[in-house]
């Protein structure tokens with residue numbers, strides 16, 4: 024058995040926090056490379072961002088971890104454990120748990136861009152955990168770099184001293200040695216109890232087809248050894264430790280993890296639910312009394328129905344979602360049926376990005392063609408003399424005639440940082456999105472931070488896209504949940520030939536219902552082919568029609584184009600028409616092409 028016990032004073036556990044694109048992954052790669060953790064020839068760019076999708080989107084979705092050995096100027100060799108964190112608001116809870124596994128964080132700020140909204144969100148999380156924050160000003164090689172301005176921003180906006188900020192260029196390798204020295208100097212060594220009862224924090228996990236669940240832990244107190252019997256606090260399930268070790272960067276079995284260490288544990292379990300982020304691992308023989316603070320179950324914020332385009336794919340879709348769930352305790356699903364779309368699944372996601380990733384993976388990795396219904400949030404329904412319940416599907420929205428009903432919706436508090444020329448446009452957008460103004464402050468002479476409280480449903484709809492187009496991509500945005508508030512909300516039905524099409528119904532604020540209904544009705548008029556009878560398309564609020572279009576009758580004769588006796592061509596056309604029909608959904612007496620669903624469900628107002 025290989026022993027790898029490093030005393031606590033030689034350990035440094037840290038994360039890198041940064042706004043998207045400020046260079047977190049490039050910097051991590053540099054640290055790994057410069058310490059010879061990975062041979063240069065094995066170095067592929069952005070080692071830590073391992074998923075293809077992450078590489079493509081250029082963002083970190085799943086946290087990774089690596090142990091780096093660094094011989095410092097004081098002659099001692101330190102064990103640096105770098106815990107990568109996801110860079111998106113959807114995963115804020117995961118970020119907070121990764122930070123909880125550290126004593127310090129490198130705050131990376133782009134020297135040309137300055138402090139952005141996401142920088143703020145993450146740095147506050149780190150300060151809440153009492154981490155030592157080491158400012159790093161990156162991309163100093165850029166001609167537009169303005170180190171002094173960024174230094175001032177870090178001090179004024181975040182409120183931490185930046186006179187000793189490390190200056191780096193992750194791209195050209197400048198300042199990497201200084202950064203390694205700063206990690207050793209400023210980030211405190213762990214100071215945990217080595218012989219207390221085992222207490223380890225789960226900060227991530229993933230499922231491996233051959234080895235089962237790999238659990239990423241930070242040992243707080245005590246020791247984990249191969250062969251130990253351990254227990255998961257929230258589920259009370261017990262396991263034998265089959266293997267444990269560190270990431271360097273592949274899994275490297277050391278078979279012992281002492282207090283202050285970061286590494287992995289394999290028990291052979293196949294259930295990710297025994298390895299939930301934030302949960303505590305303890306020993307069966309000598310358990311700790313209380314779990315570590317801060318654990319909560321992953322909570323879905325955004326919901327949508329996923330339906331296979333071909334009904335034959337239903338079972339494949341179920342299997343694929345189950346497989347993805349093996350690796351993702353925050354993905355929930357249950358079977359659902361829609362009159363219009365057939366059999367599918369109602370899924371819960373942490374946020375829009377999470378949803379986009381799952382849908383994209385189902386398409387790419389599992390080769391399933393699918394339609395997703397418009398994303399919805401969770402509403403709280405209060406009826407007189409009934410306990411409160413929640414709904415996330417417009418189908419379950421209470422109809423009229425049910426006495427006094429109060430509907431509450433989730434709200435967020437959002438911070439937007441923009442160049443000052445865009446302040447007016449952004450504030451107008453926030454008002455349109457039912458935002459409640461909180462504050463506006465200038466960060467420096469060029470940029471402002473605007474804070475609004477807004478309904479999450481509006482963010483989910485199309486806020487990012489709108490914000491991007493109004494600010495030419497210069498705005499950065501971050502938000503946190505602040506609870507539920509009552510809203511004047513209604514359900515809008517879309518009727519085709521008098522029949523409601525469930526997949527198109529939506530919940531909206533009364534003031535927006537008509538405009539959104541109108542857009543869908545107009546879109547459907549364009550897409551649904553004329554048929555042999557007139558088809559009214561209507562948006563309705565209960566019995567009240569709020570928008571209407573009519574598709575005029577038309578007798579479609581595809582063979583009319585073929586003159587003479589070209590029988591084979593006629594046959595081909597008829598076959599084509601038949602195949603086209605398969606892709607139609609029958610709603611009452613009307614056939615709606617699949618693309619109508621896709622284009623309406625993709626539609627934002």
Ligand SMILES: Nc1nc2c(ncn2[C@@H]2O[C@H](COP(=O)(O)OP(=O)(O)OP(=O)(O)O)[C@@H](O)[C@H]2O)c(=O)[nH]1
Nearest residue numbers: 044045046047048049081082083110162192193194
């Ligand atoms: N000029 C210059 N470019 C850099 C430097 N560091 C990173 N970049 C570039 O900036 C872009 C973003 O870098 P990443 O390392 O992917 O950024 P990130 O912060 O990891 O992004 P997320 O994973 O989305 O959080 C890439 O195109 C890098 O090549 C630097 O020091 N100088």
